[in-house]
Amino acid sequence: MRFWTRASAIDRSSGASTAPSDPGIARAKPALEYTVPPARITSLPPRTRPWYADVWIQMLRKKPLGTIGGVIVVVMLTAAVLADIVSPYGFAQTSLRERFIVMNGAHWLGTDQLGRDLLTRLIYGARISLYVGFGAVLIGCVLATAIGVLSAYFGGRFDLWLQRGVDAWMAFPPLLLLMSIMSLLGPTVWNITAVLGVAFGIQNSRIVRGVALSIKEYTYVEGARALGSGHLRITMGHILPNVLPTIIVVATTGLSTVILTEVSLSFLGLGVPPPYPTWGGMLSLAGLDHMYQAPWLAIWPAVALSLAVFGFNMLGDALRDLLDPRLKGG
Amino acid sequence: MKRYVLRRVALAIPTLFLVSVIVFAMMRLMPGDVATRMVEGHAYAPTLAALRKDLGLDRPVYIQYAEWISGIVLRGDFGNSYWTRQPIWDEFVRRFPVTLELAVLTIIVSVVIGVLVGIVSAVRQDTASDYIGRILAIMALSVPYFGLAVLVVVLPSIYFKWTPVWTYAPLTRDPLENLKIMVVPALVFGVTRAGPIMRIMRSSLLDVLRQEYIRTAWSKGLSERTIVLRHALKNALIPVISLIGLQMPLYIGGSVIIEAIFRLPGVGLFFFEALNKLDYPVVQSVNLIIAAMVVGLNLLIDLSYAFLDPRIRYR
Numbered sequence: 077m078r079f080w081t082r083a084s085a086i087d088r089s090s091g092a093s094t095a096p097s098d099p100g101i102a103r104a105k106p107a108l109e110y111t112v113p114p115a116r117i118t119s120l121p122p123r124t125r126p127w128y129a130d131v132w133i134q135m136l137r138k139k140p141l142g143t144i145g146g147v148i149v150v151v152m153l154t155a156a157v158l159a160d161i162v163s164p165y166g167f168a169q170t171s172l173r174e175r176f177i178v179m180n181g182a183h184w185l186g187t188d189q190l191g192r193d194l195l196t197r198l199i200y201g202a203r204i205s206l207y208v209g210f211g212a213v214l215i216g217c218v219l220a221t222a223i224g225v226l227s228a229y230f231g232g233r234f235d236l237w238l239q240r241g242v243d244a245w246m247a248f249p250p251l252l253l254l255m256s257i258m259s260l261l262g263p264t265v266w267n268i269t270a271v272l273g274v275a276f277g278i279q280n281s282r283i284v285r286g287v288a289l290s291i292k293e294y295t296y297v298e299g300a301r302a303l304g305s306g307h308l309r310i311t312m313g314h315i316l317p318n319v320l321p322t323i324i325v326v327a328t329t330g331l332s333t334v335i336l337t338e339v340s341l342s343f344l345g346l347g348v349p350p351p352y353p354t355w356g357g358m359l360s361l362a363g364l365d366h367m368y369q370a371p372w373l374a375i376w377p378a379v380a381l382s383l384a385v386f387g388f389n390m391l392g393d394a395l396r397d398l399l400d401p402r403l404k405g406g
Numbered sequence: 407m408k409r410y411v412l413r414r415v416a417l418a419i420p421t422l423f424l425v426s427v428i429v430f431a432m433m434r435l436m437p438g439d440v441a442t443r444m445v446e447g448h449a450y451a452p453t454l455a456a457l458r459k460d461l462g463l464d465r466p467v468y469i470q471y472a473e474w475i476s477g478i479v480l481r482g483d484f485g486n487s488y489w490t491r492q493p494i495w496d497e498f499v500r501r502f503p504v505t506l507e508l509a510v511l512t513i514i515v516s517v518v519i520g521v522l523v524g525i526v527s528a529v530r531q532d533t534a535s536d537y538i539g540r541i542l543a544i545m546a547l548s549v550p551y552f553g554l555a556v557l558v559v560v561l562p563s564i565y566f567k568w569t570p571v572w573t574y575a576p577l578t579r580d581p582l583e584n585l586k587i588m589v590v591p592a593l594v595f596g597v598t599r600a601g602p603i604m605r606i607m608r609s610s611l612l613d614v615l616r617q618e619y620i621r622t623a624w625s626k627g628l629s630e631r632t633i634v635l636r637h638a639l640k641n642a643l644i645p646v647i648s649l650i651g652l653q654m655p656l657y658i659g660g661s662v663i664i665e666a667i668f669r670l671p672g673v674g675l676f677f678f679e680a681l682n683k684l685d686y687p688v689v690q691s692v693n694l695i696i697a698a699m700v701v702g703l704n705l706l707i708d709l710s711y712a713f714l715d716p717r718i719r720y721r
Contacts, residue, residue, distance in 0.1 A: 240420050240424060243421045243424075244421050244424030244427075244428055247421060247425050247700050247701050248425070248693060248697050248700070249656065250655060250659055251656075251659030251662060252658070252662065252677065252693055252696065253432075253693070255662070255677075255681055256429075256433070256681060259681045259682070260433070339550065339552075340552060343552050344678065359552065359553055361556075361667065364556070368560060368563060368564060371561055374556050374557055374560050374561075378553035378554070378557055381553055382549045382550065385547070385550065386544065386548035390544075
């Protein structure tokens with residue numbers, strides 16, 4: 077349906093510069109095409125450490141931006157998990173005598189219209205964003221793997237119809253679809269996580285399917301079948317482990333998008349309801365009147381969100397380059 | 407070429423059918439009852455049963471679907487809003503120009519910024535300007551557009567006593583006033599969308615600049631300007647166009663938030679207001695119309711590759 081169908085549609089016979097290795101052709105394909113070969117870690121030193129240790133060492137050595145991103149993510153994660161311990165106040169603790177403080181020793185990032193400490197609310201907001209982000213990505217990866225591997229493995233009419241369904245889903249602007257579903261289901265943490273997870277899963281099943289399609293053709297899969305392995309053994313034992321690096325890449329690069337979507341839903345009032353603080357809720361139009369009095373109410377959540385997105389983007393990009401060089405440049 | 411277009415259009419039909427089933431099923435099978443709210447909160451009808459009968463909600467779901475879809479296919483009738491009883495299509499047509507203008511301006515802003523910075527970054531690779539360009543791209547990727555929009559609404563009004571224009575003027579009546587209103591939202595949205603374009607423009611131009619035909623162009627003694635702008639750019643633009651195509655749903659989805667912040671009476675705001683009132687027909691039909699547009703647009707973009715790179719043939 078989309079760009080990737082064209083790999084076969086390029087007329088290789090015309091012109092001298094259309095040899096298969098021509099970067100012009102390579103460019104005409106999308107970064108994530110159907111038949112990405114299974115990811116392998118190449119050009120690493122001899123195996124003295126497990127591969128995941130190698131990835132982190134390579135990251136520290138070669139990817140300064142990825143390292144910064146990783147540090148931001150780790151700091152945010154720690155703060156979110158330990159929110160009850162590290163945050164100086166309760167997130168709903170009001171103090172009417174301390175309204176609209178810009179910054180002082182007691183309130184590092186100031187207070188809002190009810191005298192609630194902004195730093196505390198940002199930390200608890202990070203908790204929601206990260207819980208929803210990681211939860212949705214986890215659900216999404218399971219779903220993407222299930223759809224992608226099954227669709228590729230069984231092929232045929234099953235694949236054709238399942239993929240038309242995926243096409244239909246992808247025709248919607250994600251935000252419109254998610255808004256519609258959220259307004260009907262009602263805003264709770266679980267609903268948001270599940271809905272974002274399903275959306276993420278369906279969208280990324282395409283990538284998993286592409287990888288699984290090429291793995292299916294490898295001789296070891298054929299060998300397993302010749303030895304009498306059933307569908308379950310082949311998919312779980314042979315295809316799944318080889319799809320895993322791609323799934324890790326999909327997950328890490330997708331985290332920032334999922335978090336941004338969660339924040340946009342909260343921004344529109346379709347996210348986790350108050351009084352629980354969310355970044356989107358803190359930025360949202362509902363508080364606009366107070367922001368004219370206290371611009372830091374808008375600035376700090378925006379800064380926190382940008383930092384988080386930056387961190388996840390950089391970490392995801394670096395991990396992608398290290399884990400699966402073939403997906404680079406998307 | 408003709409066969410390819412026909413096949414693509416034929417493939418779009420089952421997709422659109424599934425799209426319609428998804429929106430319909432979503433709106434009807436999930437909890438949240440508009441009739442209850444209309445009677446209890448707003449006294450639209452004496453009893454719940456009467457209102458349900460009036461709106462056609464008492465009939466089986468598949469009949470409701472058949473009516474909705476046959477109205478669209480046979481008569482081009484997208485139904486009426488539950489609350490205002492006005493035809494949805496008329497309202498959509500009235501508001502669409504606003505959203506379209508916003509989208510077009512946003513794309514212009516993001517492409518102009520993204521392509522220009524991308525070209526400079528690629529041509530002057532590993533110089534200071536390249537690094538500045540890449541840092542800008544990362545910043546644009548990180549700052550969420552709605553966060554930036556809120557800051558643009560709030561901060562200048564505090565420090566410079568400047569506020570965006572809130573009263574909307576249609577393009578046809580007062581073009582200059584209209585542009586004044588649209589330029590800030592388009593800039594905010596466009597700047598944040600320029601990040602990915604910058605990155606892909608840079609990497610694709612770097613790729614093209616290393617090709618044989620570019621070396622030939624250099625050895626013919628052409629100027630750098632001619633080589634980059636006339637020889638390399640056209641080929642390097644293909645990934646950029648496909649990126650814009652893939653991101654089209656994001657432009658439309660984002661317009662909901664941008665329209666809500668800057669109070670532009672576009673389709674996004676229409677959708678958002680309908681959603682808050684659980685106005686099923688409006689949400690359904692707007693979703694369907696927009697999804698159909700996305701499908702059509704993707705087709706157009708696929709066809710535009712043939713113009714940009716004659717080596718791409720369709721079968």
